[in-house]
Amino acid sequence: MFDPLNAAMRVATSGLQAQSARLRVVSENIANAESTSSTPGGDPYIRKTLSFHSELDRAAGVSMVRAGDTGTDDAPFRLDRDPGNPAADSSGMVKRPNVDVLVEMADMREANRGYQANLQVIKQSRDMLSLTIDLLRSN
Amino acid sequence: MSDMAFFDLAARQASWLAARQSVIAGNVANAHTPGFKAKDLKSFEDALARTQLTLAATSPAHLGAQDAASRIGDAREIVGWETHYSGNSVSLEQQMSLAGDTSRRHALNLGLSKAFHRMYLAGVKG
Numbered sequence: 272m273f274d275p276l277n278a279a280m281r282v283a284t285s286g287l288q289a290q291s292a293r294l295r296v297v298s299e300n301i302a303n304a305e306s307t308s309s310t311p312g313g314d315p316y317i318r319k320t321l322s323f324h325s326e327l328d329r330a331a332g333v334s335m336v337r338a339g340d341t342g343t344d345d346a347p348f349r350l351d352r353d354p355g356n357p358a359a360d361s362s363g364m365v366k367r368p369n370v371d372v373l374v375e376m377a378d379m380r381e382a383n384r385g386y387q388a389n390l391q392v393i394k395q396s397r398d399m400l401s402l403t404i405d406l407l408r409s410n
Numbered sequence: 411m412s413d414m415a416f417f418d419l420a421a422r423q424a425s426w427l428a429a430r431q432s433v434i435a436g437n438v439a440n441a442h443t444p445g446f447k448a449k450d451l452k453s454f455e456d457a458l459a460r461t462q463l464t465l466a467a468t469s470p471a472h473l474g475a476q477d478a479a480s481r482i483g484d485a486r487e488i489v490g491w492e493t494h495y496s497g498n499s500v501s502l503e504q505q506m507s508l509a510g511d512t513s514r515r516h517a518l519n520l521g522l523s524k525a526f527h528r529m530y531l532a533g534v535k536g
Contacts, residue, residue: 275428276432282435283435286438384502388441388506392434395509399516
């Protein structure tokens with residue numbers, strides 16, 4: 272039988288998964304915020320982006336969420352003059368990744384908040400379920 | 411069975427609240443999905459008025475039976491407290507307050523059911 276409270280927990284779990292995928296992408300971006308190319312004049316690390324899609328679960332009629340494939344940010348690279356860098360091109364310019372750590376931190380906070388909200392929904396649904404089960408206890 | 415009317419009503423409200431909880435879960439899960447619109451169920455009073463007389467569904471192909479899934483399918487878009495520029499109208503604060511309201515009403519509902527049950531039992535045991 273279809274149980275809406277279980278469905279609620281399943282949906283919230285899909286939210287947890289999506290937010291943790293987002294957190295993973297954020298951590299990749301932050302870790303690679305200074306990763307330059309291994310060849311002189313080559314392109315550095317390109318910032319990854321992640322988009323969420325809403326997905327209807329037909330059996331339960333609820334909207335789950337799914338993290339899509341990672342994309343890349345087409346913002347321009349930062350250019351620094353650093354002739355001693357192994358990644359510098361013939362004119363001494365080094366391409367740095369298009370990662371803005373502040374943006375990543377803000378994104379991380381938002382993912383964190385989304386994760387907490389989903390956890391709260393799971394907690395509440397579980398409480399509702401256990402209250403219902405408590406009806407069976409002798410009183 | 412008019413003396414059982416309370417339990418019928420309580421069961422309906424519990425099922426409505428559970429359905430609402432899963433709609434809220436869908437909103438929260440999609441709080442950062444571009445273009446997603448926040449949804450909520452019709453009020454319990456409306457749902458009750460509509461389900462006073464239902465046709466019996468004797469086959470899974472029958473339409474119109476008011477089960478939880480069709481109730482969730484009836485969820486309509488609500489005006490969110492804020493709309494993100496991505497077109498997403500889910501406000502986590504609003505959803506948390508809705509979820510709190512749902513779980514409070516559920517606790518009240520179950521508390522009342524329990525009290526009525528005790529009353530019946532007291533009558534039966536003497």
